[in-house]
Amino acid sequence: MGERFDVAVIGTGPAGVSAAITLKIRNKNIILFGNKNLSEKVSKAHEIKNYPGLPDIKGEELKEKFLKHLSQLDIEITEDMITAVYAMGSYYSLQSKSSKIYEAASVIIATGVSFEKMLPGEKEFLGRGVSYCATCDAALYRGKSAAVIGYSEKEEAEAEFLAEVAEKVYYIPMYKTENAFSENITVVNDIPVSVESDSGLKADRLVLKNQTVKADGIFVLRDSVSLSQLVAGLEMSDNHVAVNRNCETNLSGCFACGDVTGQPYQYIKAAGEGNVAALSAVKYLDKKI
Numbered sequence: 656m657g658e659r660f661d662v663a664v665i666g667t668g669p670a671g672v673s674a675a676i677t678l679k680i681r682n683k684n685i686i687l688f689g690n691k692n693l694s695e696k697v698s699k700a701h702e703i704k705n706y707p708g709l710p711d712i713k714g715e716e717l718k719e720k721f722l723k724h725l726s727q728l729d730i731e732i733t734e735d736m737i738t739a740v741y742a743m744g745s746y747y748s749l750q751s752k753s754s755k756i757y758e759a760a761s762v763i764i765a766t767g768v769s770f771e772k773m774l775p776g777e778k779e780f781l782g783r784g785v786s787y788c789a790t791c792d793a794a795l796y797r798g799k800s801a802a803v804i805g806y807s808e809k810e811e812a813e814a815e816f817l818a819e820v821a822e823k824v825y826y827i828p829m830y831k832t833e834n835a836f837s838e839n840i841t842v843v844n845d846i847p848v849s850v851e852s853d854s855g856l857k858a859d860r861l862v863l864k865n866q867t868v869k870a871d872g873i874f875v876l877r878d879s880v881s882l883s884q885l886v887a888g889l890e891m892s893d894n895h896v897a898v899n900r901n902c903e904t905n906l907s908g909c910f911a912c913g914d915v916t917g918q919p920y921q922y923i924k925a926a927g928e929g930n931v932a933a934l935s936a937v938k939y940l941d942k943k944i
């Protein structure tokens with residue numbers, strides 16, 4: 656069994672970064688999941704006018720300051736997307752895109768909000784022809800066909816990986832790409848509408864706005880996982896995680912902060928809640944000992 660961390664922080668926006676900083680200062684053994692570019696919602700901001708002490712800072716500069724702060728505290732970023740979190744009683748088990756399982760006594764959800772809606776049929780056929788992870792499920796499609804909806808350029812590597820195993824891959828990019836792909840990958844520039852099935856047992860086609868792609872497997876590769884899929888049993892309120900003023904959720908030892916808990920969607924609110932969630936996690940851990 657691997658190491659069991661005190662706290663797993665999921666997300667590297669201002670909320671997750673702030674939580675990780677406070678936890679580290681409070682000497683907790685943490686693991687921070689996200690990406691080394693932190694958050695596009697930070698790096699892509701043209702100019703930020705309302706972050707105290709940093710007037711007129713560009714998003715890219717704020718990102719660099721966050722990275723420097725993490726590095727000064729020796730906080731590493733684990734670039735692995737968490738796909739499911741399970742409450743196991745005295746700890747949490749976290750499943751990831753790379754198929755690794757992590758364990759932590761408590762969890763802070765700081766995943767931000769995603770405005771991409773699930774496709775009709777996606778939830779219904781998840782695990783029955785619909786997958787979120789090419790690395791995990793490629794072997795199921797040996798010699799078969801797969802359709803891959805990629806929401807960012809990095810998913811092209813996942814489509815290539817599938818193409819090594821599957822006979823035919825249809826890649827539907829949700830962004831502009833002019834990159835070259837392997838021979839058995841056909842790029843389809845169209846808009847996904849729904850996932851459907853003749854038998855009702857297993858998804859067998861992806862309906863697009865202008866055509867239908869028949870495929871044995873349909874991979875939906877987004878930068879985030881829908882919250883209702885991420886943590887089983889988590890109470891929601893208006894599509895956000897329901898929390899109290901201490902950033903506690905309905906699950907003991909599970910905290911949430913930032914955009915994920917609701918509006919206003921603001922850096923300083925996210926960073927402030929990250930701090931609150933971290934201190935609540937510290938209290939929770941100290942009580943457990």
Ligand SMILES: Cc1cc2nc3c(=O)[nH]c(=O)nc-3n(C[C@H](O)[C@H](O)[C@H](O)COP(=O)(O)OP(=O)(O)OC[C@H]3O[C@@H](n4cnc5c(N)ncnc54)[C@H](O)[C@@H]3O)c2cc1C
Pocket residue numbers: 665666667668669670671688689690693694695696697699700701702703704705735736737738765766767768878879880912913914915919920921922923925
């Ligand atoms: C262009 C733009 C300009 C903005 N300008 C301002 C401004 O001037 N002032 C202001 O206050 N606010 C501004 N905002 C709003 C601000 O960006 C958000 O409120 C803030 O980034 C929220 O922080 P967060 O940490 O909650 O989430 P995010 O910044 O969205 O970060 C979430 C992180 O979690 C990661 N993640 C998600 N799911 C998983 C998973 N399952 N496993 C691992 N990692 C995961 C994501 O990749 C991301 O890194 C702006 C937003 C945009 C888009």
